[in-house]
Amino acid sequence: MTISQEVASGIESAVAVAPVVELEDVTKAFGTVQAVRGVTLSVAPGQVYGVLGPNGAGKTTLLRILLGLVRSDRGRVRVLGRAPADPVALRDIGALIESPAFVPHLSGRVNLRVLARARGLPATEVGRVLRIVDLENAADRRVTGYSLGMRQRLGVAAALLGDPSLLILDEPTNGLDPEGMAAMRTLIRDLSRVSTVLLSSHLLGEVQQVCDRVVVLDRGRVVAEDSVSALLAQSGSMRVAVWGRPLDVAETVLKSHPAWSGAIRTEDAEDPHLRLELDQDDIPALVRALVEAGVDVQEVRREHRSLEEAFFALTTDAGSGE
Structure with missing residues (x-):
């Protein structure tokens, strides 16, 4: 390989792994309200990346x-290698921000045709996106008769026009029933095979099931940014469940020890056991203490934290520093 070929190969590799979205120290205020405070993050190609936080955390901003709908006060922003609102980048971005807006007395198909025509896209695009979101059977009905879930799917269909490489979805499961949420999760995972998906949500269970990586915002600040699995394992303590007989003796042993005194007895009469938080290194000492007290230890099981528990721990810690 010649030097020029090596340089060209290096450039191609750098382009291939270039972030789809980059933010560095981005800040935005509306009057006295700091909506976004020094946010830095990077989204790699092919990820389903979640922007997580309570209402008012700065997700939509x-x-x-x-x-490019809002200009930051400070910081560097790049989307597909370009500045926000750059026409070249916008042609390769599909977006659903807040509630989708359509002409209610027109059908779903006609609404999409109008949007496709405005973007200079062929009419075949409409049929393609309707198939993807499974709205073909309802495509010729007026949007005014659509359920909220159908409107959300039509909004996703509009975002998919032009086959964008980046999808930005704001609360895509908003208003959906459990069946609709499951269908949207499947759709997002399918879309991630051909596009990078950046989505916001306050529904923690949904994010846990669909996202590869998440950033947690609280009052405009980044309080954590990592893979979902890493966030769940972030805490130094862990939760365990303990089965042993007699359970009353086991409970007395645990509550007499300062490190284990927070043990809680379950109310499940069919499967009584104890649950507590402790450091992983303390498990052998816990088992020894139970056995020495005459407890027949049947099982000690680690229980996985939910993203909801990790989220509240993160935002509580962040809030305490205010």
Whole structure:
């Protein structure tokens, strides 16, 4: 390989792994309200990346900044290697921000045709996106008769026009029933095979099931940014469940020890056991103490934290520093 070929190969590799979205120290205020405070993050190609936080955390503002709908006060923003609102980048971005807006007396198909025509896209695009979101059977009904879930799917269909490489979805499961949420999760995972998906949500269980990586915002600040599995394992303590007989003796042993005194007895009469938080290194000492007290230890099981528990721990810690 010649030097010029090596240089060209290096450039191609760098381009291939270039982040789809980059933010560095991005800040935005509305009057005295700091909506986004020094946010830095990077989204790699092919990820389903979640922007997580309670209402008012700055999620929608952040997405609007990426689309150029809101200008940041400070910081560097790049989307598909370009500045926000750059026409070249926008042609390769599909977005659903807040509630989708359509002409209610027109059908879903006609609404999409109008949007496709405005973007100079062929009419065949409409049929393609309707198939993806499974709205073909309802495509010729007026949007005014659509359920909230159908409107959400139509909004996703509109975002998919032009086959974008980046999808930005703000609360895509908003208003959906459990069946609709499951269908949307499947759709997002399918879309991630051909696009990078950046989505915001306050529904922690949904994020846990669909996202590869998440950033947690609280009052405009980043309080954590990692893979979902890493966030769940972030705490130094862990939760365990203990089965032993007699359970009353086991409970007395645990509550007499300062490190284990927070043990809680379950109310499940069919499967009584104890649950507690402790450091992983303390498990052998716990088992020894139970055995020495005459407890027949049947099982000690680690229980996985939910993203909801990790989220509340993170935002509580962040809030305490205010």
